[in-house]
Each structure stands twice: as C-alpha cells, then as structure tokens.
Amino acid sequence: MSLLSPFRALVTGVVRKTGAFVKAHKVVSVIMALGVLILGMGISWIFTPAAPEYVLAEVEPGDIQQTVEAVGTVVSEKDLTLKFPVTGVVAEVFVTEGQTVTAGQQLARLKNEAVAADVNGAQARVSAELARLNELKQGTRPEDIMIAEAELANKRAALDSAQTTLKNAEIKVANATKKLEQLRKEAGTSLAGTVATAQSTSSKQLTAANTAIKSLDDLLARESMRRVVEQFESSAMSVLLNQQESAEDALTAGRSLTITSFDTYEEGLVAMDQIRGAILAASNVLNDAYDLVARLPLAGNLFDTAEREEIKEEIATHITTAATALDAITTVHTDLKNASASYTTKILAEEDSLATAENTRESALSDILTYETAVRTSEAALARDKAGARKTEIDAAQAAVNQAAAELKRARAHLDDTILRAPYDGVITTVGMKVGEFTGDLESFDRPISMLGSSPYRVEMFIAEIDIPKVVLTQSGSVELDAFPRVSFPLRVSEIDPVATDVDGVSKYLVKLDFVTPPENLRIGMSGDAEIYTDLREDVLIIPGRAVFRTDEGEFVRVLLEDGTLEEKQVVTGLDGADGEVEVLSGLEGSEQIVVLIRE
Numbered sequence: 001m002s003l004l005s006p007f008r009a010l011v012t013g014v015v016r017k018t019g020a021f022v023k024a025h026k027v028v029s030v031i032m033a034l035g036v037l038i039l040g041m042g043i044s045w046i047f048t049p050a051a052p053e054y055v056l057a058e059v060e061p062g063d064i065q066q067t068v069e070a071v072g073t074v075v076s077e078k079d080l081t082l083k084f085p086v087t088g089v090v091a092e093v094f095v096t097e098g099q100t101v102t103a104g105q106q107l108a109r110l111k112n113e114a115v116a117a118d119v120n121g122a123q124a125r126v127s128a129e130l131a132r133l134n135e136l137k138q139g140t141r142p143e144d145i146m147i148a149e150a151e152l153a154n155k156r157a158a159l160d161s162a163q164t165t166l167k168n169a170e171i172k173v174a175n176a177t178k179k180l181e182q183l184r185k186e187a188g189t190s191l192a193g194t195v196a197t198a199q200s201t202s203s204k205q206l207t208a209a210n211t212a213i214k215s216l217d218d219l220l221a222r223e224s225m226r227r228v229v230e231q232f233e234s235s236a237m238s239v240l241l242n243q244q245e246s247a248e249d250a251l252t253a254g255r256s257l258t259i260t261s262f263d264t265y266e267e268g269l270v271a272m273d274q275i276r277g278a279i280l281a282a283s284n285v286l287n288d289a290y291d292l293v294a295r296l297p298l299a300g301n302l303f304d305t306a307e308r309e310e311i312k313e314e315i316a317t318h319i320t321t322a323a324t325a326l327d328a329i330t331t332v333h334t335d336l337k338n339a340s341a342s343y344t345t346k347i348l349a350e351e352d353s354l355a356t357a358e359n360t361r362e363s364a365l366s367d368i369l370t371y372e373t374a375v376r377t378s379e380a381a382l383a384r385d386k387a388g389a390r391k392t393e394i395d396a397a398q399a400a401v402n403q404a405a406a407e408l409k410r411a412r413a414h415l416d417d418t419i420l421r422a423p424y425d426g427v428i429t430t431v432g433m434k435v436g437e438f439t440g441d442l443e444s445f446d447r448p449i450s451m452l453g454s455s456p457y458r459v460e461m462f463i464a465e466i467d468i469p470k471v472v473l474t475q476s477g478s479v480e481l482d483a484f485p486r487v488s489f490p491l492r493v494s495e496i497d498p499v500a501t502d503v504d505g506v507s508k509y510l511v512k513l514d515f516v517t518p519p520e521n522l523r524i525g526m527s528g529d530a531e532i533y534t535d536l537r538e539d540v541l542i543i544p545g546r547a548v549f550r551t552d553e554g555e556f557v558r559v560l561l562e563d564g565t566l567e568e569k570q571v572v573t574g575l576d577g578a579d580g581e582v583e584v585l586s587g588l589e590g591s592e593q594i595v596v597l598i599r600e
Contacts, residue, residue, distance in 0.1 A: 072530025205325035250278035
C-alpha cells in the first residue's frame with residue numbers, strides 16, 4: 001500500500017465536502033470567494049514596497065581644483081603685542097594710538113604702592129642685617145644673655161609639655177586599640193551564624209548561576225542556530241560570547257571569594273557585593289541570549305518556530321534560575337548588613353577615637369623633635385653669646401646682609417615690572433587699557449598695547465595636520481578680507497612652520513603667505529577667508545564625492561542602467577575638489593547616470 005494513499009483519501013474527502021457545500025449554498029459560497037479575493041488584493045497592496053526615488057548625477061569631464069582653506073590674518077614682521085610681566089590695576093597710560101615712541105619710553109604704569117612698600121621693607125631688612133652685623137662685631141651685651149636664658153627656659157618648658165602630651169596620647173591609643181579589638185571579637189562571635197549563612201548561600205547561588213550560564217554552550221552551539229546566527233547576527237553573537245566569558249570569569253572569582261573572604265563580616269559584605277555583581281552579569285548574559293534567539297529569523301527546515309521556541313523556553317528557565325539566585329544573594333547580603341549595622345557604627349566610632357589619639361601622638365612626637373632642636377639651638381646660641389662672636393658668625397651675618405641686599409634688588413625689579421616701556425622705536429597701534437582697569441591673569445588678558453615697526457604685510461593661516469602635506473613653498477593662493485568684500489588678493493606661500501602649534505586643543509601648522517602685489521590701506525589684524533591652490537587636474541572625469549561609498553573591497557558607485565536597475569561598479573578615485581567633487585581615475589567611462597542619494 002502506498003504511503004500517499006491516506007493523504008489522497010483525505011484530499012478527496014475534503015473536495016467532495018467542499019463541492020457539496022457549494023452546491024447547497026451557492027450564494028454564500030460566491031460571497032465568501034469574493035471576500036477572500038478582496039482580502040488577498042488588500043494584503044498584496046499593503047505589503048508591496050514603494051518604488052525608491054533616486055537623486056542622480058551624470059559622469060562628465062571637467063577641471064578639478066584642490067585647495068586648502070583656513071582663516072587668514074594680516075600680520076607684520078615687526079608688530080609687537082605688549083603686556084605687563086605682572087598683573088594689576090592700571091594707574092596711568094602715557095601714550096595714545098598713532099603716537100611715535102622711542103625705545104625705553106614709558107607707555108603705562110600699574111598701581112604699585114604695595115610693590116613700593118616691598119622695596120621699603122627690603123631696604124629695612126638690609127638696615128636690620130647691617131645692625132646685627134655691627135652688633136656681632138661689638139660683642140654680646142649682658143642684657144641679651146639674660147634674654148637668651150629666658151628663651152631657653154621657655155623652650156624647655158614647651159618640650160616638657162609635649163612629652164606629657166605624648167604619654168597621655170599613648171595611653172589613649174592603647175585603650176582605643178584594646179576596645180576596638182574587643183568590639184571586633186564580639187561582632188565576629190555574634191555574627192558568625194549570619195556570616196556562615198551568607199557564605200553557604202553565596203556558594204550555592206554561584207553554582208546555580210554558573211550552571212545556568214553554562215547551559216548556553218550547548219544551546220548556542222546547535223548547528224541550525226550556528227548557521228542562522230552566522231548569517232544574521234554574527235556581530236551580536238561575538239559580543240554575547242565575550243560577555244559570557246567575562247561573566248563566567250566573574251563567577252569563578254566569586255567562588256574563590258566564598259573560600260577566602262568570609263573570615264569577618266566586613267570581608268563578607270565586600271565579597272557579597274562582588275558576588276552579586278557576578279550573578280547579575282550572568283543574568284544579563286542570559287537575557288541578552290534570549291533576546292538574540294527571539295529576533296533570529298526563521299530559516300525553513302533549518303531553523304523553524306518550534307526549535308526557536310524550544311531554545312527560548314530553556315533559556316527562560318535559566319533566566320529564572322539566575323534571577324532567583326540574585327534575589328537570594330540580595331536577601332542574605334541585606335540580612336548581614338542589617339545585623340552588622342550597630343557593630344559597624346561602634347567600630348567606626350572607636351576607629352575615629354583611635355585615629356584621633358594616634359594623630360595626637362604623632363603631633364606630640366613632632367613637637368618633641370621640634371622643641372628638642374629648639375632647645376639645642378638655644379643652648380648653642382647662649383653658649384655662643386657668652387663666648388662672643390666668632391669669625392664664622394661674622395661671615396654669616398655678612399652673608400645675611402648680602403642676601404637682604406639681593407632681596408632689595410629683586411623688589412626694585414618687581415617695581416620696574418609695573419612700568420611698561422617701549423622695546424624699540426615705533427608707532428603705537430593699539431591702546432585698549434584704561435586707568436582703573438584690571439589687566440587680568442597672565443594667560444588670558446588682552447595685552448592691550450601694541451606697536452608696529454616698518455615691515456611688509458603678510459597673511460598667516462593655521463593648516464590642519466591632514467592638509468599640511470599638500471602645502472609647499474611658492475604655491476599660489478588668495479585671500480578675501482572681510483574689510484574688502486568681493487576683492488581677492490593673490491598670495492604666494494613663503495614660510496611653512498616645521499613644528500605644530502596647539503590651536504584650541506588641536507595641532508595645526510602655521511603657514512605665512514606674501515602678497516603678490518602689496519595692497520594699500522591694510523591694517524594689522526584684518527582677517528578673511530584664505531585658500532592655497534595645492535593641485536589642479538584638467539579634463540578629467542568628475543562625480544560628486546557623496547556618490548562614492550567604501551567597503552573593505554574598495555570604492556564603489558551605483559550606476560542606474562537603462563532598464564531601471566542599479567549596478568555597483570568599483571572605481572578608483574583621485575583628487576578631492578574644493579566643492580565636494582572627486583576625480584575618477586578608473587571604473588567609469590563618462591555619461592553614466594550614478595546614484596548620489598536614494599530616497600525610500
């Protein structure tokens with residue numbers, strides 16, 4: 001008997017019954033047939049995608065100009081921006097814009113009363129050191145010896161007080177240490193059961209979470225799933241496998257913590273934070289695996305609905321296991337934290353007391369060292385005073401006089417820094433400061449006085465790293481200054497700085513260009529759009545740069561064929577133009593219609 005016989009019998013029965021129904025209910029059958037036809041047409045219309053709209057461009061020959069563009073600024077080789085070497089409030093301004101000055105002439109002065117006072121103070125110190133030198137040469141008076149003896153007695157008393165403070169602090173340290181040990185011992189005894197429960201629960205739930213995440217190995221390694229994943233979700237699977245490996249490493253580390261890190265409740269709390277994070281990571285991996293399987297497309301007999309649902313159901317079971325483990329860990333962690341809260345508070349308070357006592361002890365030790373040094377110094381000074389000044393002391397006093405004289409010289413130099421002077425002959429071009437204004441800090445204030453000597457004008461522009469290899473000496477360029485709209489001044493590259501300059505956090509290279517014909521009425525600081533002509537290709541194929549897309553295999557464009565279909569052609573591009581065009585070296589012949597943009 002053929003295996004198809006039952007199926008043929010079933011089909012024959014369905015056909016006979018359908019024919020009988022149609023004969024008995026002709027009107028109803030017609031209405032149902034029309035409804036099915038209309039429904040099918042509607043579904044077909046809804047799911048038929050709209051035809052895309054193409055933005056096209058024609059491949060055509062032409063000239064392409066490559067340029068490097070930046071903001072250009074007019075400078076002079078001898079323009080100088082002046083600022084005070086110190087900050088302060090402007091007291092006087094002695095010059096105006098356009099005034100001719102000579103080298104060394106005063107331009108402005110800051111308020112310098114405090115600096116002048118420093119000069120006077122330095123002068124007083126010179127006088128004091130001179131007086132001390134003369135006193136040493138004349139010998140110590142009896143009254144000075146009595147004063148030295150009194151100072152020595154005071155320092156000895158301070159040393160005795162510091163030693164007493166040290167003894168008291170050491171007693172407090174010992175008492176606090178003993179009490180802290182008792183508290184920790186009491187906490188360990190009281191919380192031993194809770195810590196043991198936390199340890200065993202952590203070990204158990206780590207095992208459960210590890211088993212759950214390990215289940216993914218077999219599920220994700222199925223041949224049917226592996227093929228579908230490689231085709232549709234290879235990147236997501238790679239990320240998931242990395243996350244799974246990290247989570248398994250975290251679970252392994254957590255298991256080692258259950259063996260070594262539950263000796264005290266403090267260690268247990270820290271370990272459980274890490275263990276909870278490991279289980280949470282495992283739970284996240286399971287959820288991500290579920291999401292990955294859920295969005296995998298069906299692939300006929302290779303990967304059908306039944307297999308996908310079976311895998312999802314098994315992963316869902318392990319997700320529940322991981323969630324249960326996470327809840328259990330959270331519960332015992334909270335129980336341990338609550339049970340240890342009072343001990344933690346007491347231990348922290350006692351640790352503060354111990355730290356305070358230790359700080360007092362360290363401070364007392366430091367004071368003792370200081371006072372012992374002071375006592376020895378005073379004893380030596382008293383002995384010296386009684387013995388009279390030696391030659392070395394007189395020499396030291398002379399050195400102190402010299403140091404005070406150097407400080408006086410430095411103070412006078414600071415006073416000079418409050419006066420701004422012209423470094424050479426020239427003309428003042430900018431005076432922005434006013435009496436009473438604060439100059440600001442040294443890095444940000446406007447340096448409001450500038451001057452200019454006789455020098456030709458040039459244009460400076462900062463070029464990005466990616467463009468600087470295109471720029472070479474003698475290249476042509478132009479600048480359109482804002483002060484002269486629609487007027488293009490021809491330039492020529494004359495200098496290229498070999499070292500990068502930081503401009504707003506970006507490394508750029510300074511390029512200077514000379515005017516081919518120096519124009520009149522230029523002013524320092526004028527700026528505008530400047531460009532350097534770095535290359536020119538004539539009579540080459542040109543296409544919009546937006547039409548080119550790049551893959552690992554190279555550069556491609558989409559060509560619209562006569563039948564309305566698209567063909568991808570590999571091309572080799574050359575020069576990039578200033579207006580977004582790109583030169584085509586090979587791959588196109590000209591007159592093709594290429595797709596620049598597809599509007600769905």
